[in-house]
Each structure stands twice: as structure tokens, then as C-alpha cells.
Amino acid sequence: MSQLDFDVVIIGAGVIGLAIGQRLAGRGQQILIIERADQFGGGASSRNTGCIHSGAYYPSKSLKAQLCLRGRELLYDHCSKYDVPYKKIGKVFLATAPKYIDGLIKIKNLAESNGLSPLLEIDGPDIHRFEPFLKCDAALLCPESGIVDSYALMLSLVVLGGNHGLTLATRSRVISGKPEKGFWRVYTIDESGKKTFVRARWVVNAAGIWATGISRSTFPLRTIPEAHPVKGSYLQLTGPSPVSRIIYPDLIPGKISERVDATPGIDGKLRFGPSVDAAASYEDYRVADNLKERLTPLIQRYLLNYNTLKLSPDYAGVRPKIKTPGNGAPDFIFDWADEGGWLDLWGMESPGLTSALAIAEHVEFLAGETGLI
The missing domain is CATH 3.30.9.10 (D-Amino Acid Oxidase, subunit A, domain 2)
Structure with a gap:
């Protein structure tokens, strides 16, 4: 990869970031996931009841509905295949x-x-x-609804991704990104205050509640949803x-x-x-x-x-709720920056856990559309 450190930098090691990393690593991509906390999945991904949603009550044709239904199917299959504890209880x-x-x-x-x-x-x-x-x-x-051990699910994604070379860096906070010719510099700071950067062909901002702030620091003139935690x-x-x-x-x-x-x-x-x-x-x-x-x-x-x-x-x-003009309950948002190669995931609230594997599939599709993979 010559001047590049990784093919893809993923910001955030919640269940969505891990799912994306595991899927792309399986495609042979060199992946770095950067997580601000001392371990994966310590935020919204684990501070919930582990409900596997059916997709019954999301607006028709919304991404939440589509990705929840597809994600539920993928999740049950994944749990069965990799011995992740779950129960389909209704x-x-x-x-x-x-x-x-x-x-x-x-x-x-x-x-x-x-x-x-x-x-x-x-x-x-x-x-x-x-x-x-x-x-x-x-x-x-x-x-169709059920429950899942969210920690065991995330651990399975870490292990599977690691088998394909995925790197997880914890205790490192992403400050912003900067586009260069053909790649991105992603700037980070660790707990000691040391600043550094890594280079990657493209970036996925899956930082959950922190995602809009990272987007705003990287793209100060871009229209970005308002965080509404x-x-x-x-x-x-x-x-x-x-x-x-x-x-x-x-x-x-x-x-x-x-x-x-x-x-x-x-x-x-x-x-x-x-x-x-x-x-x-x-x-x-x-x-x-x-x-x-x-x-x-x-x-x-x-x-x-x-x-x-x-x-x-x-x-x-x-x-990690967000607000957009005229909409207090927006859909999942996948948004490419105009500079190319930077994909923001905003408003990845419930049913994010259920949808995680389908979200990863969707990110793979979006990257394929743009020729990144």
C-alpha cells in the first residue's frame, strides 16, 4: 500500500463499527478501527436490553425498516453459526x-x-x-423478535475480523480528518495527549453519539445533523x-x-x-x-x-439520536462527504444493534458503488 497505512479507517468500535470492520476485513481490506474508550462496545452498543427487533413499526421503505429486517435475518444466522447466545422469544x-x-x-x-x-x-x-x-x-x-448477548456478539466480530488482519486501537480519540491526493489523514490524540495520524484510502465514521462532532470538526462548512443525546x-x-x-x-x-x-x-x-x-x-x-x-x-x-x-x-x-430540520426522528443517514472517500453514519440509534450486520452489508455496497472496493 506504499504511502498508506490502511485501506480503511473505521471510527468507533461499537457493534456497527465492528460489523463493518469484520465484513470489510473478510474482503481482504486492511482495516483499522479507532476507539476512544479502553475497550470495544462500551457505549450504546452494550447499554441496552439486547433486544432483536422485528422491524414491525418503522416507517415503510425507510432504511430503519429495511436494514432491521435484513439485519435480523443476518443476526440470527450469525448467532447460530458462531455460538453467540440468543433466544427468539417473540x-x-x-x-x-x-x-x-x-x-x-x-x-x-x-x-x-x-x-x-x-x-x-x-x-x-x-x-x-x-x-x-x-x-x-x-x-x-x-x-420474530428476540434477545442477544450483545457483548458476545461484538466479541465474535472482533475475533472474526482479527482472523483477517483487522486492527483495533483503543484509548485513541479521532480529532478530525484531512483529504490528501488519493487518501485521508485521520488525526488522533491518545490519553497522554500525544497526537498522531494514520493514512487510509477511505474512512467510515461510525462513532455513534460522537459521529456528528467528528464530522463537524472535519467539515466545518458542511450541513450536519444536530446531535440530540x-x-x-x-x-x-x-x-x-x-x-x-x-x-x-x-x-x-x-x-x-x-x-x-x-x-x-x-x-x-x-x-x-x-x-x-x-x-x-x-x-x-x-x-x-x-x-x-x-x-x-x-x-x-x-x-x-x-x-x-x-x-x-x-x-x-x-x-445517539439526531435532529434534522423539520424532522425530530430522522432515518439512518449514510452520507458521503463531497471530497469523496469519507462516509458518515449519523443517527445510528435503535434498531442499530439488530441492523448492524445489514448496515455493514450496506456500507460495503455503497463503497462498491464508488469504486473503493
């Missing part, structure tokens, strides 16, 4: 009162439009046949889970609201959340104050006979 959408039934109708229509098999409609009194400890006015059952905290229920499936109560597609979704984890623990809170920083992982008091009344709307004394604060994460 998801139940609930309407806890008549006013939420319109939301179920919207979910059902979107699911059909997105190509899912018809969701099973359940009358309120019949929910006990599926989940004895639930109460609701109506429900939908989606069998949202903190979500979770409660954990001690003891056996009263539900066997993922439970989503009163979901209104496209609306950001405080959630008390119940997700049985791979570790056997049931978690409720996420809340919606302003993040004091991109790494504000403090569990929100009064979380139990805030979420308990919402949980009691649909869950019967559980001991609130067994609820305790668990963890928090910061979701």
Missing part, C-alpha cells in the same frame, strides 16, 4: 386502554407493509393464554421473570416517550425501560433520580402480581 405489543388501540392498528399495518408475517391479534381477556401476568385491552404478538435508565426485577416474551405497552410508532418495556435478558433478569431524560454529557451513565417512583405506576398498568420491592435501579445508556 414480542407482545399491548394496549392498556382503549385509547392505545389505534397504536396497535398502526403497528399491524406497518408490519404488513414492511413484509412481516401477519401479527397475531389477541383480545384483552385472552392475553392470559400467552402471558398469565399481563392485563390489557388488546394485544399483538410478533414471533437522550439518556435512558432501566429498572431490574430481582427473581424469576413473570413474562417469557418482550412486552411493549402502549407504543405509538415515531413518538419518543418514557418507556416501561419489559425485556427478559439473556442473563435471566427482567428489565424495564428506558426512561427519557436529558443527558448531562455523552457519557452520563448515572441512573436517573427517582426512577423507581417514576416507572412503577406505568408498569402497574399492565403487569399483575409482582413485588415492587424487588425493583431496583440497574443501568443507563445514552442514545
